[in-house]
Amino acid sequence: MNVLKMTDIKKSFGSNEVLKGVSLTVDEGEVVSIIGSSGGGKSTLLRCATLLETIDDGTITYMGDDVTYKNEKGKLCYSKDLKKFKKVFGLVFQNFNLFPHFSVLKNVCDAPVSVLGRDKKEVREECLELLDKMGLGDKAKAYPCELSGGQQQRVSIVRALAMKPDILFFDEPTSALDPELTGEVLKVIKSLAEEKMTMVIVTHEMAFARAVSDRVIFIDNGVIVEEGTPQEVFGNTKNERTRQFLQNYNN
Amino acid sequence: MTLTTMIQKMSEGLGNTCSIFFLTLLIALPLGVVFALLRMSKNIVISKLTQFIVSVLRGTPLMLQLLAVTYGPFYLFGWGISRNKLIPVVIAFSINYAAYFSEIYRGGIESISVGQYEAAAILGYSKAQTFVKIILPQVIRRILPSVTNEIVTLVKDTSIAFAVSYQEMFTIGKQIANSQASFMPFIVAGVFYYIFNAAVGFVMGRAEKAMSYYKQ
Numbered sequence: 001m002n003v004l005k006m007t008d009i010k011k012s013f014g015s016n017e018v019l020k021g022v023s024l025t026v027d028e029g030e031v032v033s034i035i036g037s038s039g040g041g042k043s044t045l046l047r048c049a050t051l052l053e054t055i056d057d058g059t060i061t062y063m064g065d066d067v068t069y070k071n072e073k074g075k076l077c078y079s080k081d082l083k084k085f086k087k088v089f090g091l092v093f094q095n096f097n098l099f100p101h102f103s104v105l106k107n108v109c110d111a112p113v114s115v116l117g118r119d120k121k122e123v124r125e126e127c128l129e130l131l132d133k134m135g136l137g138d139k140a141k142a143y144p145c146e147l148s149g150g151q152q153q154r155v156s157i158v159r160a161l162a163m164k165p166d167i168l169f170f171d172e173p174t175s176a177l178d179p180e181l182t183g184e185v186l187k188v189i190k191s192l193a194e195e196k197m198t199m200v201i202v203t204h205e206m207a208f209a210r211a212v213s214d215r216v217i218f219i220d221n222g223v224i225v226e227e228g229t230p231q232e233v234f235g236n237t238k239n240e241r242t243r244q245f246l247q248n249y250n251n
Numbered sequence: 252m253t254l255t256t257m258i259q260k261m262s263e264g265l266g267n268t269c270s271i272f273f274l275t276l277l278i279a280l281p282l283g284v285v286f287a288l289l290r291m292s293k294n295i296v297i298s299k300l301t302q303f304i305v306s307v308l309r310g311t312p313l314m315l316q317l318l319a320v321t322y323g324p325f326y327l328f329g330w331g332i333s334r335n336k337l338i339p340v341v342i343a344f345s346i347n348y349a350a351y352f353s354e355i356y357r358g359g360i361e362s363i364s365v366g367q368y369e370a371a372a373i374l375g376y377s378k379a380q381t382f383v384k385i386i387l388p389q390v391i392r393r394i395l396p397s398v399t400n401e402i403v404t405l406v407k408d409t410s411i412a413f414a415v416s417y418q419e420m421f422t423i424g425k426q427i428a429n430s431q432a433s434f435m436p437f438i439v440a441g442v443f444y445y446i447f448n449a450a451v452g453f454v455m456g457r458a459e460k461a462m463s464y465y466k467q
Contacts, residue, residue: 100465114380
């Protein structure tokens with residue numbers, strides 16, 4: 001079953017057309033990496049998928065339900081019940097965006113309790129277990145400012161997981177981290193892939209994308225230029241622009 | 252008149268001084284949030300109108316506003332002038348201070364990064380939850396020093412109530428000074444205000460310390 005289906009997404013900021021008709025389908029348990037140079041539209045696509053930006057044209061469907069529809073005048077509208085869709089996905093930001101005034105435990109527990117209305121004690125136990133699994137068991141009482149960047153990013157992954165999303169988006173999750181800390185975050189994402197978590201990852205870590213993804217998408221200038229298995233995209237690159245882009249990483 | 256009687260008489264006005272102070276804070280602090288939210292409204296008419304009102308409140312003397320609130324209804328509608336002067340005093344002070352607080356709040360709210368709103372939106376927090384749970388606590392932490400500044404000013408501004416002869420400490424002091432032809436009451440008033448503000452400084456310092464459990 002398709003967890004996410006985006007078709008022919010168009011998005012402009014003023015006169016700058018950032019997405020020129022991009023389609024993306026993600027199946028359950030699939031890990032999709034999106035690569036491409038900065039300004040190519042990767043992050044915007046993710047922000048449209050997570051409803052942080054509104055699309056100009058196209059359709060978005062989660063678990064078979066339409067997020068967008070055309071009204072009788074043909075104008076694109078968003079579903080009135082966006083809350084329902086927000087339960088389906090989670091997003092891990094490049095710069096974490098943890099809540100600085102909440103402890104680590106509160107950062108991860110608060111939304112399941114006050115948004116989903118779940119039992120406080122049950123959520124707490126679950127979150128402590130998740131933190132433990134991510135190697136953050138001793139940091140539950142700490143505040144984000146007391147953690148390293150890598151630890152903060154792992155907390156933000158736990159925060160997203162605590163909502164039990166059907167699909168998890170990562171927007172350049174390691175771009176704000178030094179190489180040493182990058183490794184620990186990638187390890188966590190890899191372990192989620194092994195557990196068959198459905199994920200869409202925008203990343204500049206090519207070796208990681210190659211190792212972890214079922215499918216790799218290269219976006220350039222607002223369109224999908226190349227798409228395929230990691231072997232196809234990295235090993236047997238068809239498109240000249242993709243080859244050019246990947247060459248910069250091989251050097 | 253001995254210094255002791257002077258201090259005693261002026262102390263009787265301290266209760267009224269405190270009434271102005273605490274009632275003004277009680278009303279102005281939340282009213283400032285309302286002003287700030289109206290000022291940041293997406294509706295341009297509401298936003299511009301609030302901006303204008305706030306600019307008038309900040310751009311004209313508090314004493315003038317106090318006189319307008321106290322005597323304005325009489326001149327405009329022929330209404331009787333309120334006997335209990337505390338009511339117009341608190342109304343004028345609250346509105347004036349709410350205007351100042353609203354600008355402090357607005358600065359604080361706008362200093363919170365977009366990422367905080369986005370993280371809350373992704374997690375499904377409602378707008379109200381986002382504001383109350385995520386944004387406001389961080390704003391309070393950031394604006395506390397500026398708010399302290401305003402509160403210190405408010406302590407001293409309570410003396411402006413003498414303009415409508417409300418019997419607060421300074422008004423009584425001024426009356427004694429006139430009748431006794433002495434400067435002493437003003438010195439006593441100065442000491443009173445200084446002690447009052449030392450207490451304010453202590454309490455707000457404690458509050459700031461309590462909130463600094465995390466780095467911004």
